[in-house]
Amino acid sequence: MNEKVSLGRAQKTRNDAASHLKLENGMLVLDAGIGPGTMAETILRENKGLTIVGLDASSVLLRAARERLGLYDDRMHFVQGTFEALPFRDDCFHRIVSAYAFRDARSRGDAIREFYRASATNGIFAIVDLGKPENPFKRALISIHVRYLVPLISRLSKSRAIDGNPWRVIFPTYQALGSNKELVTHLNACFNNVKIIEFALGGLIVIFATKG
Secondary structure (H helix, E strand, O other): OHHHHOOOOHHHHHHHHHHHOOOOOOOEEEEEOOOOOHHHHHHHHHOOOOEEEEEEOOHHHHHHHHHHOHHHHHHEEEEEOEOOEOOOOOOOEEEEEEEOOHHHOOOHHHHHHHHHHHEEEEEEEEEEEEOOOOOHHHHHHHHHHHHHHHHHHHHHHOOOOOOOOHHHHHHHHHHHOOOHHHHHHHHHOOOEEEEEEEEHHHOEEEEEEEOO
C-alpha cells in the first residue's frame, strides 16, 4: 500500500538510504520505528554480516516485523520503546535509520538528542520520510496529494480485511511537520555533516547526519 500511495517512490527512497549508509560486516544497526520490517529487510538482503535491533512502540508492529523477518532471526533483535527515551546505552549503534516513522515522534528535538546519544562516533543517522519543502507551490501540491489522493488511493486499493482507512491520519501528521529546512536545522544542533536529498518535489526526503 505504501508503494501505491507514494506512487512507487517509497521503496526507492529506502534503497537510496541503505546504499548510502556505508554498511559493513560487524556493524550494529538500529531500525527506529521498524513497523512491519520493510526497511530492516531492505538492509538485511544486501548485508549478510551485520545485526539489526528493531525498535517500535507498538507490540503489534513488533510481532509483524518478527514474523516478516523470521528468515533473519539470528541477526535480528526486537525491543519495545520510544524515540524520546531509547532503552540503549550511549554510543552503541554504528548506524541508525528511521524509515517513515520519525514524523510520529512526540518530541522531535528529544528524539534527535536520543539518537545522537545512542550513535557511535562517526555513526550515521538516516531519516527516510515525508518532506515539507520551502517552496509554497510545491508544498501546496504535496498537501493536496497527502490530504486527498492518499486516502483515495488507499481506499480503492486496500484489502477488504482492513477496517477503516488508516491512511487518513497521515494528513494531520503532515500538517504538524516542520519544513525540510527546519528538520535539517534541528539535526545540525547535534550532528555534523547533515545532508538532505529530496524526491518528488521535496515531498519525500532522505537525510544523513553524522556524529563527529
